[in-house]
Amino acid sequence: MAIHFPSRPGLVVYLTAGDPSLEATYAIALAALDNGADVLELGVPFSDPLADGPVIQRASERAVGRGVTLQDVLALSRRVREARPQAGIVVFSYLNPVVRMGLPDFCKAAKQHGADGVLLTDMIVEEAGEYLAEMKANGLAAVFLAAPTSPDERLRAIAESSEGFIYAISRVGITGTQTSLESDAEELVGRLRQFTQKPIAVGFGISNAAHVAAVGRFADAAIIGSAIVSLVEQSASGNEAAAVGKFVRELRS
Amino acid sequence: MPVLEHATEGTPSAAAPIASAAAVPGRFGKYGGRYVPETLMAALLELEAAYAEAQADPAFHTELADLLHNYCGRPTPLYFAKRLSEGLCGAQIWLKREDLLHTGAHKINNALGQALLARRMGKQRIIAETGAGQHGVATATVCALFGLDCVIYMGEEDMRRQELNVVRMRLLGAEVRGVSSGSATLKDAINEAMRDWVTNVRTTFYILGSALGSHPYPTMVRDFHRVISIEAKRQFAEQVGKNPDVVIACVGGGSNAIGAFYEFLQDENVRLIGVEAGGRGSGLGEHAARFQKEGGGLPGVLQGTYSYVLQNEAGQVALTHSVSAGLDYASVGPEHANLHDTGRAEYTSAMDAEALEATKVLARTEGILPALESAHAVAHAMKLAPTLGKSQVIMVNLSGRGDKDMGILTRELGLGIKAAENQGTR
Numbered sequence: 001m002a003i004h005f006p007s008r009p010g011l012v013v014y015l016t017a018g019d020p021s022l023e024a025t026y027a028i029a030l031a032a033l034d035n036g037a038d039v040l041e042l043g044v045p046f047s048d049p050l051a052d053g054p055v056i057q058r059a060s061e062r063a064v065g066r067g068v069t070l071q072d073v074l075a076l077s078r079r080v081r082e083a084r085p086q087a088g089i090v091v092f093s094y095l096n097p098v099v100r101m102g103l104p105d106f107c108k109a110a111k112q113h114g115a116d117g118v119l120l121t122d123m124i125v126e127e128a129g130e131y132l133a134e135m136k137a138n139g140l141a142a143v144f145l146a147a148p149t150s151p152d153e154r155l156r157a158i159a160e161s162s163e164g165f166i167y168a169i170s171r172v173g174i175t176g177t178q179t180s181l182e183s184d185a186e187e188l189v190g191r192l193r194q195f196t197q198k199p200i201a202v203g204f205g206i207s208n209a210a211h212v213a214a215v216g217r218f219a220d221a222a223i224i225g226s227a228i229v230s231l232v233e234q235s236a237s238g239n240e241a242a243a244v245g246k247f248v249r250e251l252r253s
Numbered sequence: 254m255p256v257l258e259h260a261t262e263g264t265p266s267a268a269a270p271i272a273s274a275a276a277v278p279g280r281f282g283k284y285g286g287r288y289v290p291e292t293l294m295a296a297l298l299e300l301e302a303a304y305a306e307a308q309a310d311p312a313f314h315t316e317l318a319d320l321l322h323n324y325c326g327r328p329t330p331l332y333f334a335k336r337l338s339e340g341l342c343g344a345q346i347w348l349k350r351e352d353l354l355h356t357g358a359h360k361i362n363n364a365l366g367q368a369l370l371a372r373r374m375g376k377q378r379i380i381a382e383t384g385a386g387q388h389g390v391a392t393a394t395v396c397a398l399f400g401l402d403c404v405i406y407m408g409e410e411d412m413r414r415q416e417l418n419v420v421r422m423r424l425l426g427a428e429v430r431g432v433s434s435g436s437a438t439l440k441d442a443i444n445e446a447m448r449d450w451v452t453n454v455r456t457t458f459y460i461l462g463s464a465l466g467s468h469p470y471p472t473m474v475r476d477f478h479r480v481i482s483i484e485a486k487r488q489f490a491e492q493v494g495k496n497p498d499v500v501i502a503c504v505g506g507g508s509n510a511i512g513a514f515y516e517f518l519q520d521e522n523v524r525l526i527g528v529e530a531g532g533r534g535s536g537l538g539e540h541a542a543r544f545q546k547e548g549g550g551l552p553g554v555l556q557g558t559y560s561y562v563l564q565n566e567a568g569q570v571a572l573t574h575s576v577s578a579g580l581d582y583a584s585v586g587p588e589h590a591n592l593h594d595t596g597r598a599e600y601t602s603a604m605d606a607e608a609l610e611a612t613k614v615l616a617r618t619e620g621i622l623p624a625l626e627s628a629h630a631v632a633h634a635m636k637l638a639p640t641l642g643k644s645q646v647i648m649v650n651l652s653g654r655g656d657k658d659m660g661i662l663t664r665e666l667g668l669g670i671k672a673a674e675n676q677g678t679r
Contacts, residue, residue: 127286
């Protein structure tokens with residue numbers, strides 16, 4: 001149980017937990033892992049997802065409306081861990097639910113529930129002293145975002161603080177699919193590479209096998225989020241796991 | 254380095270700060286800071302540097318002062334509300350007339366300052382959020398003045414209840430984009446403005462309208478509104494011969510309040526009182542009173558800053574209600590959070606009905622129609638004045654005028670053309 005990418009490009013799959021239900025997310029998670037995902041990002045639904053585009057906003061709103069909490073997502077993490085001991089699991093959240101639980105309690109609980117790492121969308125390295133100390137004390141990997149707009153000195157700090165992998169954002173903007181990958185991504189990975197040999201995963205706007213293959217030429221892994229959340233939204237009830245399994249399998253074919 | 258303080262009672266660790274006070278600039282005690290997606294960090298650092306440079310440039314201050322005087326109408330009067338005070342049989346109530354500024358509220362102080370900064374930085378595209386529409390109107394106004402492109406995000410609920418301001422913004426050449434997510438009010442407009450900013454960060458300047466958000470915004474917005482208390486302090490010395498005993502201001506995000514408080518912070522015998530929106534009840538979702546006990550407000554992170562946030566036990570941000578769109582917000586500026594915790598300022602609330610009543614009273618005793626936001630401050634002054642002696646002096650920051658609220662007042666007070674029937678049935 002750790003974050004690793006045995007074959008290149010690795011595959012990271014983001015799911016908004018609790019959409020359409022926690023039970024469905026559990027089944028989708030196993031289907032994604034069984035069809036080639038190396039790491040799961042279990043997204044904690046939040047009332048104010050200001051970094052997300054319409055697809056994840058809608059999923060988040062549905063899950064919040066159903067009363068899905070951070071505690072529920074941790075319970076889901078435990079079930080996935082028990083079912084798939086080799087999976088990489090990252091809890092992906094906005095900061096406020098974590099602050100509400102309390103950082104020390106959250107980090108302890110995340111570890112106990114089988115998570116390998118945590119990504120907090122609105123946590124930057126300068127503010128992360130306490131967070132990193134708690135993460136380290138619990139043996140958890142802190143994943144930070146790196147952006148095309150980040151100057152080199154920030155990339156260095158991000159690379160040093162991140163464990164597991166570094167999440168390189170392919171373009172400026174919010175989450176969501178796009179038809180072509182912008183050249184921002186390769187340049188950003190190149191700049192990060194000056195500072196680290198840790199795995200670099202590229203996310204935002206990756207939605208098909210061609211994108212994954214393109215990312216594989218310059219990065220360690222590709223992150224698929226909105227494309228899968230959208231597929232879940234469009235699938236007939238009960239059919240989500242099968243649809244996601246098939247989609248993930250084809251991403252690396 | 255950081256100290257993890259645990260909340261004292263009831264809620265273990267929920268109120269623990271998440272970074273040390275000294276970790277980054279822009280801290281007010283343990284509040285404030287920067288909690289944003291990484292993509293925005295370069296822009297925030299660029300803004301911080303540009304603002305520091307402008308602050309050190311006398312030409313920037315000269316141009317701002319000139320426009321505040323000749324374009325906006327500063328200084329605003331300090332006016333003794335004699336009939337209002339006499340009717341209450343207590344302290345003297347003085348009004349700082351920010352409602353007389355160009356565009357009708359204090360908001361232009363900040364919009365003008367930030368627009369000058371945007372121009373210095375060579376940013377041609379301006380975005381802003383607005384609640385009551387006053388910040389949107391002020392931003393649209395300064396964009397017209399400087400020939401900048403302007404997009405305003407506004408919750409659809411707020412567009413409905415402040416329709417006049419939507420029309421004003423469009424007349425001024427701004428594009429108003431409605432936001433339907435969440436409760437379709439100020440919080441949701443800020444989310445959408447931040448999504449725009451993160452997408453167009455290289456070309457766009459975000460003129461944030463309250464003392465909220467990530468550093469340097471709370472400090473910068475406060476600095477642009479400091480002029481309120483700088484003038485008031487001088488005017489009190491000249492007109493009354495002493496400082497006011499109490500300063501009262503309404504608090505949504507808290508921009509007019511921090512501007513009205515700031516120069517008096519060091520004068521410890523001046524009581525500072527912020528008035529939040531008590532809405533229609535104390536249950537979560539019924540009000541926007543972040544500091545009131547049992548109201549559901551706890552320290553947390555919303556829209557880039559660490560401050561009090563109305564939220565449920567899972568950390569989901571609560572919906573809010575206020576008759577005034579400008580106070581209808583789930584969090585509050587981080588400097589107010591610190592003033593609250595240190596006790597330097599007091600925070601209370603006024604209900605919708607009290608604000609509506611205060612609007613009527615001020616209109617009929619002084620011939621001044623306050624904005625519904627500012628009416629919350631007037632309402633508290635009306636409660637406090639009778640408990641104080643006649644030598645005591647209260648300053649109310651009258652942050653805006655009420656023209657924008659005619660639609661709401663028509664409905665709530667039944668004063669439309671069918672007034673007789675309405676008043677009979679309400």
